[in-house]
Amino acid sequence: MLTYQVQPKGAVSPGINTCQGCMIDVIFRNVLDVMGPDTVLVIPPGCAAQFSGCGPEASVTVPGIQGNLENSAAIASGIANGFRHQGNDHTQVVVIAGDGGTVDIGLQSLSGAMERNEDIIYICYDNEAYMNTGVQGSSSTPFAASTTTTPAGKPVNAKDLISIVMAHRVPYAATASVADIFDLRRKVQKAKETKGCRVIHIMSPCPTGWGYPSAKTVEVAREAVRCGAWVLMEYENGAIKLGRKPEELGQPQKYFALQKRFCGAGEEEIAKMGAFLTERYEYLEKLAQL
Amino acid sequence: MAVKMFDGNGAAVEAIRLARPGVIAAYPITPQSSIAEHLADEVAAGRIDAEYVRVESEHSAMSVAVGAQLTGVRVATATASVGLALMHEVCGVAAGCRVPIVMPVVNRSLVAPWSLWCDHSDTMAERDTGWLQYYCANVQEILDLTLCAYRIAEHEDVMTPAMVCLDGFFLSHSMQRVDTPDDEAAWDFVKPYVRKNMYLDTNDVMFINDLCPTDEHSEIKYQQYVGFQEAARVTKEVFAEYEERFGRKLHTVESYRLDDADVAVVTIGSMSGTGKYVVNQLREQGVKAGLLRICMFRPFPAEEVAEALKNVKVIGVVDRSAGLGAAQGPVCTEVKAACCGTSSKIFGFCGGIAGRDISDGSFRKIFGELTDVAEGRSETCERWFDVKPNAMNIREVDVPC
Numbered sequence: 001m002l003t004y005q006v007q008p009k010g011a012v013s014p015g016i017n018t019c020q021g022c023m024i025d026v027i028f029r030n031v032l033d034v035m036g037p038d039t040v041l042v043i044p045p046g047c048a049a050q051f052s053g054c055g056p057e058a059s060v061t062v063p064g065i066q067g068n069l070e071n072s073a074a075i076a077s078g079i080a081n082g083f084r085h086q087g088n089d090h091t092q093v094v095v096i097a098g099d100g101g102t103v104d105i106g107l108q109s110l111s112g113a114m115e116r117n118e119d120i121i122y123i124c125y126d127n128e129a130y131m132n133t134g135v136q137g138s139s140s141t142p143f144a145a146s147t148t149t150t151p152a153g154k155p156v157n158a159k160d161l162i163s164i165v166m167a168h169r170v171p172y173a174a175t176a177s178v179a180d181i182f183d184l185r186r187k188v189q190k191a192k193e194t195k196g197c198r199v200i201h202i203m204s205p206c207p208t209g210w211g212y213p214s215a216k217t218v219e220v221a222r223e224a225v226r227c228g229a230w231v232l233m234e235y236e237n238g239a240i241k242l243g244r245k246p247e248e249l250g251q252p253q254k255y256f257a258l259q260k261r262f263c264g265a266g267e268e269e270i271a272k273m274g275a276f277l278t279e280r281y282e283y284l285e286k287l288a289q290l
Numbered sequence: 291m292a293v294k295m296f297d298g299n300g301a302a303v304e305a306i307r308l309a310r311p312g313v314i315a316a317y318p319i320t321p322q323s324s325i326a327e328h329l330a331d332e333v334a335a336g337r338i339d340a341e342y343v344r345v346e347s348e349h350s351a352m353s354v355a356v357g358a359q360l361t362g363v364r365v366a367t368a369t370a371s372v373g374l375a376l377m378h379e380v381c382g383v384a385a386g387c388r389v390p391i392v393m394p395v396v397n398r399s400l401v402a403p404w405s406l407w408c409d410h411s412d413t414m415a416e417r418d419t420g421w422l423q424y425y426c427a428n429v430q431e432i433l434d435l436t437l438c439a440y441r442i443a444e445h446e447d448v449m450t451p452a453m454v455c456l457d458g459f460f461l462s463h464s465m466q467r468v469d470t471p472d473d474e475a476a477w478d479f480v481k482p483y484v485r486k487n488m489y490l491d492t493n494d495v496m497f498i499n500d501l502c503p504t505d506e507h508s509e510i511k512y513q514q515y516v517g518f519q520e521a522a523r524v525t526k527e528v529f530a531e532y533e534e535r536f537g538r539k540l541h542t543v544e545s546y547r548l549d550d551a552d553v554a555v556v557t558i559g560s561m562s563g564t565g566k567y568v569v570n571q572l573r574e575q576g577v578k579a580g581l582l583r584i585c586m587f588r589p590f591p592a593e594e595v596a597e598a599l600k601n602v603k604v605i606g607v608v609d610r611s612a613g614l615g616a617a618q619g620p621v622c623t624e625v626k627a628a629c630c631g632t633s634s635k636i637f638g639f640c641g642g643i644a645g646r647d648i649s650d651g652s653f654r655k656i657f658g659e660l661t662d663v664a665e666g667r668s669e670t671c672e673r674w675f676d677v678k679p680n681a682m683n684i685r686e687v688d689v690p691c
């Protein structure tokens with residue numbers, strides 16, 4: 001049974017020790033606020049595991065389980081099926097997992113859950129590296145970004161999670177950003193109202209791993225959207241709807257300059273990244289017109 | 291009670307059906323595949339009222355099982371060999387979160403090299419993961435032990451998952467007569483699943499398996515240790531109740547003609563029947579031979595083993611896995627530790643690897659060596675009793691130096 005030593009505002013306890021300027025806290029608060037108390041969480045290891053609690057102390061007011069790094073979607077599938085078998089069609093099962101736990105080691109179980117169209121909501125907060133273990137590169141780390149395992153800058157592009165998700169033809173998927181919490185909440189609400197396997201991919205810049213002052217998380221997230229490094233979109237019933245067109249599509253100079261992880265990127269890398277961002281956006285635009 | 295014909299996998303499926311799981315997740319692997327298939331058939335035909343989750347790996351099968359059972363339903367899964375190895379990480383979660391899942395494991399060798407056939411390298415590698423382990427001697431026992439395993443694993447003093455280990459092909463694909471309780475009698479014995487301790491319910495909030503500080507981790511492990519201690523007692527109680535209800539005696543360890551034995555083998559799994567057959571032959575020839583079969587390997591019944599073997603002069607323990615790098619194979623290590631205060635001479639034997647038959651000839655050879663030691667003709671025994679004499683030349687590659 002949960003007893004309160006501190007009455008939290010909302011579903012998340014105060015004093016979670018994520019780094020200063022980290023927005024994972026804001027993601028948890030808003031997701032749980034929209035989802036409500038009839039929600040069960042699955043959290044794998046990663047920075048989000050701060051929200052699993054420690055020892056006998058919980059960090060959230062909803063029940064949950066911390067699984068393994070690679071099986072969040074499978075544990076969630078089990079929970080959803082257990083509820084269904086017992087006639088519980090109201091409790092929502094929500095995963096909140098990092099990019100590593102999603103696009104790398106957890107991709108297999110997520111793919112299985114999407115193919116089976118399990119009745120779960122899978123939220124990936126993307127800080128574009130393995131942050132919890134010390135900023136190692138993940139397959140979500142963008143081209144040219146320096147991490148502790150790509151010290152000279154990553155030589156290849158990030159995996160395209162939302163395209164992988166769309167290839168599974170799930171009933172609802174979306175990208176969101178901590179730069180636009182209203183949009184994020186709206187998408188979580190939409191997911192809540194949809195049945196089946198729903199996936200939301202949220203960019204969550206990381207001051208510690210990306211190398212920018214902790215007050216600038218929203219600014220960095222906004223710049224990512226402005227240059228197309230992060231594309232806001234929704235996928236519903238097989239159709240893609242793109243958000244507002246990036247004002248500075250293909251021009252990541254300002255975005256790069258804000259962060260130390262790109263300090264090794266020269267003009268050539270910036271131009272290459274710019275071309276890639278434009279190409280990807282135009283490709284998505286074509287898909288959206290289908 | 292009806293007599294039905296089942297192969298080992300069929301008996302496992304029947305026991306699972308009788309226990310009425312609500313969620314099933316299994317991934318096919320030889321020689322377990324027909325369990326995954328027949329469970330799907332049972333669900334499709336409405337004979338099991340369950341959600342069948344067609345998972346994409348064994349890692350996910352165990353993950354689905356843990357998640358589902360934490361909501362308060364009994365789950366079913368089964369695996370073999372590398373499938374069990376892939377599950378290993380999540381088997382630890384089931385054990386540490388005290389989720390009492392019952393899982394038939396169809397014993398098959400671990401790679402490399404690839405083999406489809408039986409040995410115990412898969413389940414022996416899991417022996418310290420925090421699961422109870424029962425090894426079946428025949429198909430009847432697969433049904434009996436699986437039904438009992440639900441009661442033992444789910445007992446409030448135990449709360450520990452259980453593997454029911456059955457030898458691949460030797461049992462999984464061997465058609466035998468099985469006395470099968472009817473549905474209501476079995477249900478009255480197994481009883482509905484009742485969630486205890488940890489569960490996921492939005493009306494009673496708890497967060498399961500968060501980071502546990504060093505300050506508490508030993509205590510959680512100690513709780514599991516106590517669960518195993520209790521499991522030894524509860525196993526006997528459940529076996530006694532099973533015998534009372536269904537008339538069949540089950541054993542944690544089974545002594546066979548050991549009372550006055552000078553030489554004895556310790557066996558585990560399906561080789562035991564052949565061992566008994568050879569004991570009978572030797573007895574007819576005047577050799578005081580005996581056998582001890584270990585059925586419950588976790589918790590290891592050390593006191594019973596020591597008691598049963600205390601008067602035997604020379605003992606051979608047959609391991610069906612190589613136990614590479616260890617002083618002895620896993621079963622022999624346990625038996626030696628259990629008998630360390632006795633004057634018996636104990637020798638480890640290793641064979642039956644990857645489906646090699648442990649035949650009556652194998653047992654005669656082992657007993658011959660034990661008798662030679664007992665009668666002073668030799669000091670030691672050959673550990674790899676069925677290995678070919680040209681072992682070191684198999685696949686030899688000439689590398690010029």
Ligand SMILES: Cc1ncc(C[n+]2csc(CCOP(=O)(O)OP(=O)(O)O)c2C)c(N)n1
Binds near residue numbers: 069100
């Ligand atoms: C099987 C396994 N391998 C490695 C780890 C170690 N590990 C813990 S968290 C983590 C990084 C996770 O990265 P991500 O999912 O992106 O989350 P973040 O830490 O960035 O929030 C790793 C590699 C683990 N827990 N399990």
Ligand code: SF4
Binds near residue numbers: 017132
């Ligand atoms: S390392 Fe990054 S993602 Fe992790 S808590 Fe700190 S700021 Fe947040």
Ligand SMILES: [Mg+2]
Binds near residue numbers: 127129138
């Ligand atoms: Mg990450």
